[in-house]
Amino acid sequence: MSKFIVSKFGGSSMKDREAMYRSAEIAKVHNSHLIVVSATYGTTNQLVEISKVAPIADWKTCRKIFTKIKDRHISLAKALEVDQAAITDIESILNELKTLAKGINLLKDCSPKTYDSLLAIGERLSSRLFTECLVQVWSEKRVSYLDVREVMITDQNFNTARPLKNELRTQCQRKLLEARHGHQAFVTQGFIGASQDGLTTTLGRGGSDYSAALLAWACDADVLQIWTDVAGIASTDPRICNEAVPISEITFSEASELANFGAKILHPATLLPAAEVNIPVFVGSSYDPKSKGTWICEETKSKPLIRAMALRKDQTLLTLKNPKMLQTYGFLYSIFKVFNDHKMSVDSITTSEISVAMTINGQLNQEISKEFLKDLRDLGDLNVEESLSLISLIGNKINHTPGLASRVFNSIPDINVRMICLGASKHNFCFLVNNKDAESSIRLLHQTFIGQL
16 A cells, blocks of 8 residues: 655645646655645735725725636636536635625625635635646546545634544544545645534634644645745745755754744644654645655754754844742733733743743734733833844754854854843744844854854
8 A cells, every 4th residue: 555645735836727737747746645735826815805805995896806816716727628517616616705705895894704714715716626637637546626624623713723633533534535545536625624513714824734734644644745836944044045055854843943933834833733643744846846855754864953043023022020020929820811811922931030021923013912011011010122033043952052052142243132042942042133133143143053064
């Protein structure tokens, strides 16, 4: 029996006729059993635009966005020369989109439930078209369309639904039996699911990778492939540092840190289901499938001190000071209760005898509410600093390597470091700098730790 392979293709891999045929050939060459696809490039953004415009604009404005989505997918269907049954399905989904958009426009409201149904349209369109494309390319295999909502059962937390993993596994083991035995390949959607009542849900932006990993876990897959528009993971963002080098292998722990602290190539939650049962993950380019790409696995042959660097801009530093913290208990609990009540998360934290400094991903008046800050001010003197960047050095034995901090800060002697977080993870050393110094810091650090390899 051949290895069970789950292949996920992103929006750029669904961009047009040529991209779809390239992706179909990749699925065929690798003998993929389950193919998970994102919406065609740019479609999700247009659907989000409808959700924002429809409640406040007239129908004519909304119709322009709808027409762009419709024309693109009808043109793509014709370019792929799909049969009439597929055209009928595409038109039916587009009519559903039009009905949703009109409803939002008439009610002047887009509820979380409606929002999920709206955004799910993108993946439903692309997967239907890609199924027909794969049927043409892979005549030796029986290819079928699978509505992922039949297996990806979630709670009803619309926009950021949580998969019910036991139900997911049960449905996958039942409905994908033919794929397991190699008789059939299925094309399905990332990003979306359905509640136990059959209501469409989404796993949040970037959730297509996570969907693929969940499906790989539920199917007991041997390999998960993530096909994007770049040839694997690099040592840092090549747009920032020309000396960035490709990474051939990286551990789950390192890759998770990299994703959590700003690397764009993977959704932070992607690796959790795969790591849980040790499913190797391959990241490669659908535009250059012969490139080596990156393997993510439990253990790697090499374990460099610094393997990669990540940058996350526009961070906010909150420093809370209160002398009552000294030799008392429960103060940190009070702080974290405020974070919990406002559904905010802390990225990094350091403490002293009477103060706590914490970083948050986002800026005031955007992700950070005035009510949240008010509740923190009730606990002490609060200082808020914006326009900061979190730099993360990802590697191995970071918290047990003498002289590392000295090498880091000697590399950036003229750059002010606002906060340091070291010791919580053996894979990560992170600190804050001003936004204006962030990219030059990455280049200098890359030259010191990776450029010499």
